[in-house]
Amino acid sequence: MPGVLVTGGTGKTGKALVQLLRGAGVRARAAGRNPAAADPDAVRFDWNDPTTFGPALDGTDRVFLLPPVESVDPLPLVEPFLHQAQRAGVQRLVMLGSAIVLPNAPGAAELAARVRARPGGVVLRASGFMQNFLRPHPLAEHIHRHGEIRTAAGDGRLGWVDARDIAAAAAALLADPGVDARSDYLITGPHGMSYPQAAQIITARTGRRVRVEPITEEEQAAAYRAAGMPAEFAAALAAVERGIKEGREDQVSTAVLELTGRPPRTFAAFVADHAYEWTR
Numbered sequence: 001m002p003g004v005l006v007t008g009g010t011g012k013t014g015k016a017l018v019q020l021l022r023g024a025g026v027r028a029r030a031a032g033r034n035p036a037a038a039d040p041d042a043v044r045f046d047w048n049d050p051t052t053f054g055p056a057l058d059g060t061d062r063v064f065l066l067p068p069v070e071s072v073d074p075l076p077l078v079e080p081f082l083h084q085a086q087r088a089g090v091q092r093l094v095m096l097g098s099a100i101v102l103p104n105a106p107g108a109a110e111l112a113a114r115v116r117a118r119p120g121g122v123v124l125r126a127s128g129f130m131q132n133f134l135r136p137h138p139l140a141e142h143i144h145r146h147g148e149i150r151t152a153a154g155d156g157r158l159g160w161v162d163a164r165d166i167a168a169a170a171a172a173l174l175a176d177p178g179v180d181a182r183s184d185y186l187i188t189g190p191h192g193m194s195y196p197q198a199a200q201i202i203t204a205r206t207g208r209r210v211r212v213e214p215i216t217e218e219e220q221a222a223a224y225r226a227a228g229m230p231a232e233f234a235a236a237l238a239a240v241e242r243g244i245k246e247g248r249e250d251q252v253s254t255a256v257l258e259l260t261g262r263p264p265r266t267f268a269a270f271v272a273d274h275a276y277e278w279t280r
């Protein structure tokens, strides 16, 4: 029976996607480096080990593609996988990309172009994840320890989206390989929100006082490196905050509503769902 290979199947988006697909009666194979022994449809998959690609693709006709994380140049690792997926007869391939183009990292945009050009290829350009406000993300760790958001983004707004809504959008495109699809969707939450607004919402909803501490882009890059990110990726990610500050990333779309039939979650609803994160 055909089904969906979910790469990054143990991550925030992939795990929610596997649950949604299985809940809808669609076979979903959860792929990761350490497949769960208790899950009969989990499979070992490692971007650094191309011998894992074939067995993971075997018997699937759709793919959710989560490119190698924290890489400024994913194409060399993903290209052989795309060829193999083509040979295996994959009809639909939905890639999780980013609404924000990382400065000085053209590889991610090149990969997205490659996927869009492929028959059945779809790129979800996701905005910032609300889940960045949950540990172990460095942003959330700092809030937890110091009640502080350190950012170089000023009052700039971003269309923050809940990863569960990204998963729901992906599920709508993958549950039925025949469903009509564009090759590109901007996936955002319902409205733009700045870090000071996020701090205000968390404080109002949970009673945990959260304030914003402005820092420079260089300080942000150093903080990301200290959290274990590779230096090149940390620099590119910190530089994103300049674009947010200048208002270049303040965009929202209706794609979640279009694909799933219901509006995306608000940040206030997300905070209410995870209130334990700030009230303990």
Ligand SMILES: NC(=O)c1ccc[n+]([C@@H]2O[C@H](COP(=O)([O-])OP(=O)(O)OC[C@H]3O[C@@H](n4cnc5c(N)ncnc54)[C@H](OP(=O)(O)O)[C@@H]3O)[C@@H](O)[C@H]2O)c1
Pocket (backbone or CB within 6 Å): 007, 008, 009, 010, 011, 012, 013, 014, 031, 032, 033, 034, 045, 046, 047, 048, 066, 067, 068, 069, 070, 096, 097, 098, 099, 126, 127, 128, 129, 132, 163
């Ligand atoms: N956070 C944001 O604001 C944001 C915004 C836009 C786009 N994105 C994109 O979203 C993606 C992250 O998605 P997510 O948050 O759902 O994932 P996540 O929770 O960070 O999980 C990462 C997944 O990747 C898998 N993985 C890590 N290294 C791997 C390797 N070498 N080979 C195979 N699999 C590997 C992990 O599985 P195992 O550890 O089990 O192997 C896990 O399933 C990134 O590509 C990022 O660019 C993020």
